[in-house]
Amino acid sequence: MYQYDNYDQTIVDERVAQFRDQTERFLAGQLADDEYRPLRLMNGLYLQRHAPMLRVAIPYGLLSSDQLRMLAHIARKYDKNYGHFSTRQNIQYNWPRLEQVPDILADLASVQMHAIQTSGNCIRNVTSDHLAGVAADEIEDPRPYCEILRQWSTFHPEFSYLPRKFKIAVTGATEDRAAVAVHDIGFYMTRNDTGEVGFRVLVGGGLGRTPYIGAIIREFLPKRDLLSYSEAILRVYNRFGRRDNKYKARIKILVNALGAAEFATRVEDEWQQMDRDALTLTDAALADIKRRFTTPDYQAFDGDAPAFAAKLGEDAAFKRWVSRNTHAHKLPGYRAVSVSLKTPERPPGDATDAQMDTLADLAERYSAAEIRVTHEQNLVFADVATQDLYALWQGLDALGLAVPNIGTLTDMICCPGLDFCALANAGSIPIAADITNAFNDYDYLYDIGELKIKMSGCMNACGHHHVGHIGILGVDKKGVEFYQLTLGGSAASDAVLGDRLGPALEKERVVPVIRSLLDVYLEHRQEDERFLDTYRRIGMTPFKDRVYGAEDEIRRSA
Numbered sequence: 130m131y132q133y134d135n136y137d138q139t140i141v142d143e144r145v146a147q148f149r150d151q152t153e154r155f156l157a158g159q160l161a162d163d164e165y166r167p168l169r170l171m172n173g174l175y176l177q178r179h180a181p182m183l184r185v186a187i188p189y190g191l192l193s194s195d196q197l198r199m200l201a202h203i204a205r206k207y208d209k210n211y212g213h214f215s216t217r218q219n220i221q222y223n224w225p226r227l228e229q230v231p232d233i234l235a236d237l238a239s240v241q242m243h244a245i246q247t248s249g250n251c252i253r254n255v256t257s258d259h260l261a262g263v264a265a266d267e268i269e270d271p272r273p274y275c276e277i278l279r280q281w282s283t284f285h286p287e288f289s290y291l292p293r294k295f296k297i298a299v300t301g302a303t304e305d306r307a308a309v310a311v312h313d314i315g316f317y318m319t320r321n322d323t324g325e326v327g328f329r330v331l332v333g334g335g336l337g338r339t340p341y342i343g344a345i346i347r348e349f350l351p352k353r354d355l356l357s358y359s360e361a362i363l364r365v366y367n368r369f370g371r372r373d374n375k376y377k378a379r380i381k382i383l384v385n386a387l388g389a390a391e392f393a394t395r396v397e398d399e400w401q402q403m404d405r406d407a408l409t410l411t412d413a414a415l416a417d418i419k420r421r422f423t424t425p426d427y428q429a430f431d432g433d434a435p436a437f438a439a440k441l442g443e444d445a446a447f448k449r450w451v452s453r454n455t456h457a458h459k460l461p462g463y464r465a466v467s468v469s470l471k472t473p474e475r476p477p478g479d480a481t482d483a484q485m486d487t488l489a490d491l492a493e494r495y496s497a498a499e500i501r502v503t504h505e506q507n508l509v510f511a512d513v514a515t516q517d518l519y520a521l522w523q524g525l526d527a528l529g530l531a532v533p534n535i536g537t538l539t540d541m542i543c544c545p546g547l548d549f550c551a552l553a554n555a556g557s558i559p560i561a562a563d564i565t566n567a568f569n570d571y572d573y574l575y576d577i578g579e580l581k582i583k584m585s586g587c588m589n590a591c592g593h594h595h596v597g598h599i600g601i602l603g604v605d606k607k608g609v610e611f612y613q614l615t616l617g618g619s620a621a622s623d624a625v626l627g628d629r630l631g632p633a634l635e636k637e638r639v640v641p642v643i644r645s646l647l648d649v650y651l652e653h654r655q656e657d658e659r660f661l662d663t664y665r666r667i668g669m670t671p672f673k674d675r676v677y678g679a680e681d682e683i684r685r686s687a
Contacts, residue, residue: 130193130423130499131276133241140283141238144245148172149231156228171251171289173244174230178551183222183230184247185237189257189275189299190218190502194489197500199240201485207233212485214470214478216542216593217296218256218502219247223549245283250291252282252363256298258306259503263465263511265457268318269326271301273418274355277410281356288363292370293378295363296335299328303622308504310334310343310624311596313380314362321349328355332362332392333384334624336590341381342624344389346396352415357408361400365392425497425512430462434516447522449571450533455518462515466496468508468525469532469540473565476558477543478506484528495521505542507535538580538643539565542593546586546603547610553586555603555610560584560639567640577647579659583618596620598661599643600627612639616646616672617664628669631677645675 133141148168155165169175173184185200192200200220204212207229208222215221225233237243247254255275262270278297282288288295298309301318309315315331328350334343350358366380369387384392441448455464468488471477480488488508492500495517496510503509513521525531534540541564544550546557561584568574583597594600600615611633618627634642647660649672654663664672 130191131188131272132421132423134421137280138238138241141241141243141245144172144243145231145234145238148234152227152231167249170249171246172230172234173247174227175248176551177223177549178547178553179549180224181227181230182549183225183233183244184215185220185222185242185244186247186254187219187242187502188279189255189261189272190259190504191272192500192502193240194492194498194500196240196242197485197489197492199236199242201482201489203233203236204482204485210483211475211479211481213476213545214480214502214506214508216504216506216544216591217247217254218259218504219254220502221545223545248294250293250295251289252285252291252295252297255279255282256296256307256312256504258300258302259501259509260306260456260465260511261301263458263460263463264302264304264306265459266303267301267459268303268320269301271299271316271318273415273422274316274318274352275299276418276421277355277415278359281359281408288367291363291367292372293375293380295366295380297359305620305622305624306503308593308596308620308624311336311340311593311620312343314359315343316350316355319349325351327351330358330362332396333381333389335379335381336593336595337379338376338588338590339379339382340590340595340626341385342626343381344384344392346389346393353410354405355410357403357405358396358400360408361396361403364399365395369395425499427460427512428462428514430460430514432461434462434514437515437518440519444519446533447519450522450531451518453533453537453575454531454535455513458512464513464515464518466510466513466518466521467503467535468510468530469534470507470530471534471540471565472529472532473562473569474529476545476548477541477561480508484530487524487528488530491521491524505540507540533571534574536579536581537574538568538577538582538599538647539574540581541565542581542583542597544585544591546584550586550591552589553603554588554605555586555612555636557584557586557592557601557603560601560603560612560636563640564643567644577650577660579661581619582643593620594618595626596624597627598659598664599646601639604633606633610636612636614639614642616669617661619661630669631673642676646672649675 175182298312299316311334317329330347331343501509547553584601585592585594586603596618602613613633614630615627
């Protein structure tokens, strides 16, 4: 867990005081709406459908138990007793009162948290793999590099008013669990031919109304050049990105317009002309950042605890949860545990204040007092000894958070949609509830296997629908909610955009159509094939014929 130094704390405290003064002047009528708007956005404050929404930064998804308790306190004191964990590994509060937001920021600052640059046309919260530092397939822990990027980008004078928002993700593993390819800049840690660890650099990924998978512009970037090369990319974007049309202002539009090769050439030219010495990441600087990360006091185990194996044999429900919700750890005798926030009782990604408080207690007891937030809107206890898994499971079960559905179709990504968002065209939360209630048989879910459903209430794609194995997009047709489905998307190492299934569907048809799609999959799959694998092998036609075949026949005969 990264620990603030004096510079970090001073920056956060001074921002609180600045925003308090700005908000007081706005409420007193001394600042106009158009003057206050960029100030509140740079502090993560939106005006939503019903009330302000405050987005709080959780850098690379890492929380201490004390910080989680503070998030619970804020939900209880200033909101409606819950928070919503988002696909940027952040948390959002949907009901704060405007005049109380400076107080919320002050409370956050007391535990080394803030809402700086969680909105606005700037570099947003840097995201990463939720298993960073413990993953068995990791080349190197990416979190120190995420922290270096965070420090470099915070209040960067040249990049505070970019053409549009800018998002960076970093992963250090061979499997992409951070959706790196759909970010403005994506960094994959890799080794070159001599064994040196550096970064493969992707640029121009992003979703929204014009989705793209990022293009590789450099196969290997030495660690020392992380900041200078990032600065070169941002300078090219800042200079040539469009500012006349916000829908065409993202870097993905520029990369596509120029072509990846030409964009890479411009970055290389800019990079060669820069004075890079001040931005060179030295071994000493990297070591200093790494020292500011606390590490768990791991015990030495030969393997899994005998009591753990015994409980697996005694308790079928526990065994089922372990098989779905725990993951390999780099050290013997430990597992990483996913806490599903996809329960029938609450919208995907939501957690109550009481749940957050208890999760903080459980993290202190069983996982080095740390919690991770995933971009798929779940939480992770990264360092659980197998001897403690049964007790942790019992604690989670008492909270209603031991749902064994990680990686299944009910483990959905879902934006707040029309229930909260002023930009949404259709509801997402009610559709998620319909799907969860319809597919509640675990034997069926496990037979289906890995299936990622991702749902957005509008073209902004906060729910990542473009890269869902099944993507669902809410659209408005003359005031009526319809849903457009896509198939075959992926945000993993094989990232690809999904294909449109056909005309948008009425709300009541979404669940039956999903069931039809699953029927086609089960009829055609070969041994051990995931839904995505079967789709890639047989293509769209069998799925489309099953959903629209009868309608097309009626249309042709009319």
